[in-house]
Structure formats: C-alpha cells, structure tokens
Amino acid sequence: MSILVKKESKVVIQGITGSEGQFHGGQMLDYGTNVVAGVTPGKGGQSTLNDRVPVFNTVEEAVQEKGANTSIIFVPPAFAAEAVIEASCAGIKVVVCITEGVPVHDMVKVKKVVDQNETRLVGPNCPGIITVDECKLGIMPGFITKKGSIGVISKSGTLTYEAIDQLVNVGLGQTTAIGIGGDPIIGTTMKDCLEMFEADPETEGIVMIGEIGGQMEIEAARWAKDNVSKPMVGFIAGQTAPPGRRMGHAGAIVSGGDDTAEAKMRILKESGIGVAESVADIGDLMKTAMENK
C-alpha cells in the first residue's frame, strides 16, 4: 500500500514531446513508472522516448486506447489550466501538474472543476509524487529515496529531498513522498494528504513540511490533533522571512496573523506534533518519535 500512485497506475504524460516532458518522461520510465501514453495535440500517431511511449492528440484517446488513469502535466503555464481540465474531463483520477507560473485566476476555476469532477489534483508548481520503488510521478531524484514506513508531505521540492535524505540517514524509509506545491491555490492540501496517510496501513509515521503564508498547515494540524494516530513531525520554513515579501513561492508571503512561521509552529505543537525548530533536526526527531510510539 501507499497513497495516490502505485506500480499499477497507468500514466499519461501531457506535454510529452516538450523538453521537460522528454527529460522527465525518460527519468520516470527508468524509475519503473508505468507510462502508457503521452499527449501532444497535433502529434498523435507518433511514438516517443525511444519508441517506448505512443503519443495521442487528446487525453480522452489515451484513456480509451491505453486505459490511462493517472496524468502528469509538463505544459507551459499559459496552457496548464486547460490541460488539467482536459485530464479531469477525460476521467483521469489523479493529476499532477508540475508547471510553475500558472496564473492564480486560472487555478481558482480549475480548483472548482476538479472538485466537481472528484479529480485528485496535486500541484501546480510542485515536484509531484513518488511511491518508493513503484511509481515516480514527478521530477524528484528517485535515487535518494528508500522503501520504508514514513509518509512525507511538503510544499517545497528541494526541502522534500532534504527531509528524505535525513530520514534515510537515520535509517527510516518512505512509503510515499508528496510535494503539494507552494502556490496560493493548489489541488491537494496538507490535510488531504494526512487523511490518506492516516488511512494507509503501510505508513507508520508522517513528516509534514510547511512554510509561511496561508492557513493550510494550521488546518492540517487541527485535524491531526483528533484524527491522526501515527507519530508526526513538522517543520515550518520562513522563520526569518520579512512580512509582505513573497519568498519565491507565490503563496509564501506573510500577510499578518496566523500565517507566520512562529504562529504555525505554536499551533503544530499544541496539536501534538513534534516540531523541528531547525531543518537539520527533522530526521532525528522522526526517529525518536518512531522509537517512542
């Protein structure tokens, strides 16, 4: 078990013939991801990635011809919203949107559509999902992971890698690691991930890495207090970020009140989550929590 993606997931890559789609498509295949199709309008009928993947004009065809049920999107920002909606309308169940720089007005509409269609969207502007040794639906380096029992949730890419690396160093492997993205509107929240990890029998502990801006970490922590039975470790990036400045991620901006690192760390602690004051302590804290459970 794991969450969202597994060995059997049938993956379609939207934007497969672009440079990102080509590079990461190849990496995903090498990892063992079951890539069954690619989509690039106008290039249907071709095959790509050394003849390993057939290309279709529409997601609908990829679903009908190859049974695709999972999608990853590498299309430019101006077309990314449309690509998510296409996947959702074609009946794809899990969609990861890697694209960075999707206009937020587009995402507000997309969010409404995927909610209505009950599509699980992850991202945009995220590193994607990896279920260790089964399916890499994203751009993270697969070789840093190790199969194990910890679920990892993060808003950020490289900070996810940092956490995975620390976990491996203390001897803890992962079930699934999921980077939900740092934009103001994203498909899957931290609370959504917690619900899935709590329900997954293979996951025995959870690392949750947040940052300044928004209320998502707080919502997740409050839910965890009454509903998560597994040991949890949290970290919030941006303790030194000045208010009113957007720190790289479009959503990482302190606008006053509960969205500072300090406030979030306090609420995580109050909810019974082990909080790492320093990013370097994530692995050790998780190890201690697993030993004491």
Place this chain on the structure above:
Amino acid sequence: MKIHEYQGKQIFAKAGMPVQDGYVFDKIEDAETTIKRVQEDFNTEDVVVKAQIHAGGRGKGGGVKYSPNFDSALENAKNILGMNLVTHQTGEKGQLVRKVYVTEAFDIAEEFYAAITLDRGKGMDVFMVSSEGGVEIEKVATETPEKIVKVWIDPLLGMKSFQARKLAYGLVLPKEAFKSAVKIFMQMYQTYQQIDATIVEVNPLILTTDDKVVVLDAKVNLDDNALFRHPDIAEMRDLNEEDPNEVEAAEYNLNYIKLDGNVGCMVNGAGLAMATMDIIKLAGGDPANFLDVGGTASAETVKNGFRIILSDENVKAVLINIFGGIVRCDRVANGVVQAVKELGLKVPVVVRLEGTNAKEAQVILAESGVSIIPAVGMKEAAQKVVKAALSA
C-alpha cells in the same frame, strides 16, 4: 507586480468607475502647470497633492496634502516631490517620492472600504466592504468585524448582482448612491478578473456631500504569472520602486530578496532557501538575502547569483546550499569555481552540495585550488558560515 495609485485609477476609469482624477508630474518645473491644468480641467480651486510610491500609509506619513488653493498646492508639491516618505509599509529607511499626483478634491460625507482578493482557504475570491473606510482595515477586522460585509464569488459564475446589492446595503446609502455603488462593485469585480489582479482595494470609497460615490484611492496588485497576457499593464511597471539588485536577479531567472544581515546565501528551491536562512539565524548569524537559483541552475546562473550577493557590502560570508535533484551538483561546483576565479574571493564561502553528482562536485571543488570551505549537512554548513562571518 504593484502599480501606482494613478495607474490603478486609469484602469478603473477605463472600466467606467467614477474616480477622483488628476495629473502626474515628476519634475518640479512641471508642478505649476500640472496644478493649473487640474484646477482648470476639473473646475476646482482646491486640489489634493499625493505622493506616488508603492506603499500604503502615505497620508499618515505626510505624503498626501489637501490644498485649498494654488499657492498651498505648489508648496505641498515642492515638499512632497523628492521627499523620503516613511510609512508603516516602507520600513524605516522610507521610499523616495519620484512622482506626484495632483487631483481634484471632494467634500466628503462618508468614507467606506472596498476590496477584492483571493480567499486561499475557500479557493474563491472574496469581495469585502466596510462602512469604516479611510482607516486600516486590519484594525476594523479585529475591533469591529461586524462592520465588514463579505461575499464569496463562485469562479465559474462570476459575481452576481444580488451579491453587489448585498455589499451596497451594507453601507447604508441614499437611493441614487446605492445604485451607483452597485454598479461600481460590478465594475470593480470585472476589472479584477480582466487584469488578473491579486488585489484591488479602494480605501476610501467616498460618499460626497452631494450624494455621489467616488473612488478616492486605488491599490492594484497584479499576478506576475499572468502579465504575459496583459502587455499594456506590464508596461506600467515602475522599476524605480524596486530594489535594483532584485530587478537584475530577475533578469537572470534568479529570485533574490535583499535582507539586512551579513551572511549571504544561495540555495536551490524556495522552501530550502527559507530553511537555510532560518538555520543561519539559529546558528547565531543573520541572513543577508533570500536567493533561489531555481530548478535549472547552471554555471552561469550560479555565477550571476554570486555576483549579486557580493554586491551587497554587508555580506561578510556566503553559504551555498544545493540539494541536487534535477540540478546537477557538478555543474553548480563548476559555476562556483568559475565565479570565484572571475570575481575573486572577497569573503569566505562555505559550500554544501548534496544529491545528484555530489561526489563529482566535491572532487571539482577540491581540485580547483580555490579556498572554499566544504560542509556536510545543513547544520555544519550554517555553523561554519556564521563563524566565518563573525571572524571576518
């Protein structure tokens, strides 16, 4: 992206909203003619002289002056142009006023607040109005939240007129003014949508003594990610209002924000960059900047990042922290070596490289002959760089 009040009002006026309007000057020799033109074109003796900077709180800081006649307007204009305006949003060092907006003046009966922004939690836009305008809305929200009326807008339906009416009822207006407010709110929402704004705020929206509703101020922030479809608005960008280093960094696809400390840092990824700043602080240092070199850092971007960090004279030591995923550490190492050779090593540099090709990178650094300080793990890296900064 932020724009000035006068630019926001141009956008509002184009959408048909009644704004308090006027003209802008940026050279003191144009002050007289600008004031006279406003007096003539708007048929008014009294005017308002308003500093144009990208920060709120201008009135309290002395950057907005009511001027009953030409002489006082000219005096105010001379005082405001070129002044260093300090507000709660500019920080202590303030912002130089390079543009002055001279507008018509109104007799104000009441001041309201109106704004649209994204409610991240609900995933919908929220339109807020309040009968308490002209003051900080955060204060109203904490002290008298019942005085704020909100409607959430379905993204697939857009704002409906019943919602605009609900907002206008919240302000208790005379009949004609009520109709006018409903129309203004609809136009305001359409503008917000049309230009991909992240916030449009009118504070205050006023009721004049002759029952007109007028937009007196305009704060408009745009979504940088959507500027590609608004070339006309992208042109409104005023680079004078932005930090020159940040502007330069953006040209190289680097995300740089200058801070006040003395430990420079260069990191890949926004989350890791913030965490790096935090751990520098925990180690007893003070970060000089946020710098995210992004997911595709090449030798060239690393070099440019390095140069921008070192252009800050406060920087006493630099930490390079890269977790290679897509980014290959050997390329980063080559960039560091190249940068050090070209720019010279003015301050100690601590380098921590992990992930893809980290071993190759360590070899490159060791064999290069440049005297960088290697570190393993973020904790050690932070301790080493802080120590280096303190002994510099």
